[in-house]
Amino acid sequence: MATSEQEQQQEQRRVDRVIEQIKERSKQTDDLLAKAHRETDVIQTNYGDNNSVNTFEVDDRIETNAELQQQKQMVERAVESESILKRQVGVLKDLRNSPYFGRIDIQDDPSDDPERLYIGTASFVDADQNFLVYDWRAPISSVYYNGTLGQVDYQTPAGQQTTELMKKRQFQINQGQIKNMFDTNETVGDEILQSVLGEQNDAYMQNIVATIQKEQNDIIRDTYSDLLVVQGVAGSGKTSAILQRIAFLLYHSRASLEADQMVLFSPNRLFSHYISEVLPSLGERNMRQVTLAEFLSARFQGLTVESLFERYESDRKGAAITPAIRAFQESADFMQQVDHYCHTLPADQMRFTNIVFNGEIFFHKAAIEKIAAELPAAMQPADRFLAVKNTLIKRLKHRIDDEAQADWVNDIIDQLTDEAYHDLLGNKRRGEFQSMDDEVFYIGKQIVTKRLRQVYDAIYNGYFLDTYEQYNDFLGQITRPDDVQPEQWRARMQAFRHGIEYHRIALVDCAPLLLLRDILTGSGQNRRMQYIFVDEMQDYSLAQLLYIKHAFPLAKFTLLGDSEQALFKDIEQPQQLLERLRDAFNVRRANLITLNKSYRSTKQITNFAKALLPDGDQIQAFTREGDLPKVMIRYGTDAALSGLLTEVQYQLKSTHTVAVLTKDLAESKRVYQYLKHHTVTTLMADSDRTMPQGVIVMPIYLAKGLEFDAVVAYDVSAENYPDAASVGVLYTIASRAMHHLTLLSIGDVSPLVAHLDPTLFTIEHQVRV
């Protein structure tokens, strides 16, 4: 509902007054920051000077160490307070531009006067402790997002409260001026959302706190569930919801939660970059981010882990793993079998291996087997492993003692310089020993310990268990489902062994192998992490999700995805998925939230994209108007490429980025080879972290989670997208476009498009001569 001119003037006067106060505070904070910066400089300079004191004299060194520690802490504290102030300066700068976006008038009791509260990206409190702006995450602010006029409940730390919502007003304020102002009875009215979504794309994702929708708000403010599953259609704000959720949780649990106790599994590095500004724009630090490939590679040092993209490419070429085997290896049942195998594995079935040093066996595998065999049979696998490890370390220490007086050691001691001798003494002092012999023995032990460091590390890291052999043994004992034939399974085992020989591992083996290794060796779990977020969860197997759960046993999980965008597997109903996950994750408090409205694209693009899906009816388009998607048909590659060039040049006149999306890498390369000679074009790679403007070409799996002003889908021919199996890919491509979508086909267009209602798109045929 439009507001009167007079009301707008009144509101503008308030904006002016608040901005005056913010400016005042900014000045003070700038001064504090300058002062803090000078202090940090002074401390750092002193620290630097002290750092270069002569550390040769051993006695000095001990003292210096303690002092250095103290000074290091001082520097850390100074840097920390400086960075807090820097953040405040940033927050105040944003508030100066746009101090708030909402107002609610509430009345707790009919006998009270109504209260008028303004809501913005951060709180602003004046010198008399009056809240001129409330943080969007404050308990009372949920009234703004959740309530329609009338009685409203909201949660506070003290329990549920009730109030009467009398008025809800939305503002768009830019550079201190109210551009738009509406009273609304909806959760957040469409007018402002229209204008936000109509803007051009930016290289970075924006925060959406001014226009959060009710269902998104439920995701953001859920502090109850151990497992929150979000099924949301393309462009429904899943990624946005995760990021605002992180900001919310940080605010909500300020005292007990740090940003680095949250991990977001993101689809690719480009995506990580794209979303990197959202949290800083809300005055918060970024959470940790990792792709599945990075997570797995870090745990398989020395092996090349197949990436999801490689798997996708190799699947397209008709690779070795049959669908039945894949389904089996990716299932919860497979992971349960790993668990059972490990917990019932007798000591004599453990695949120990020699510890080798300098080409010779240092600890023989038979000796290690014997240690394990002598332990009580009922021991848990991790305890057994630890006991073996401890025994080996004890034996290593004996060997070091025996070796400390060997001739080669004495020779080295004779030739030590004074400095090297002091180094070996470490925290001990000369003369502290009972006798000179003791001192020499001590030095000898230090020398041998250093020499045998590798052996120690091998024991410490558990390299005396050959986990690959053990996994192979597990594969040999497994109970197969009926649709996996014995010879197929043997071939699969053979492929696994062959891969390991060449230091490669297939994606399907990663999660079960890691689980096996972790259970048997009692390692790999991180108990510090409090929240795990998985975006694009449809690209993860259940086995992988279960492994992630195992790796972060104390974390709460938020899994977000869109089963329609499954590039790699079949679509699953959300409720069914939740049941499956709830069972597999074994959690008490699970919650499913479904998002059906798509905000990214114009109505025309969303209507086209949803029509591709057999069950797309539930998807609602947001009412933002644009052109109909255009299907271009060309005959032959040359005509297609020149048609593509004309199209991208045309699009570039009105947009910053045009993405040409292909089905696979080979096609992207072909397109790039042509376009680069005619216009500035970038071929995106898996390793890229930033997205340039202009024309960018990439296979669809690299564009997951991203969005572009204009998208050209390259070659949507019947040959490339012959049947229903390609729907997920085509839908994902179409739903990346915000404002313009073009589909170019070489020859007959895919039946998936040809069968659509013709009013959903325009068509442009090449005239055949």
Ligand SMILES: Nc1ncnc2c1ncn2[C@@H]1O[C@H](COP(=O)(O)OP(=O)(O)OP(=O)(O)O)[C@@H](O)[C@H]1O
């Ligand atoms: N409440 C909102 N207010 C303003 N913009 C929004 C809102 N919700 C979503 N958007 C915008 O819609 C676009 C899509 O959002 P987002 O990328 O979070 O969706 P998604 O569900 O993760 O999409 P996909 O699964 O297709 O990758 C973004 O530009 C986002 O800023």
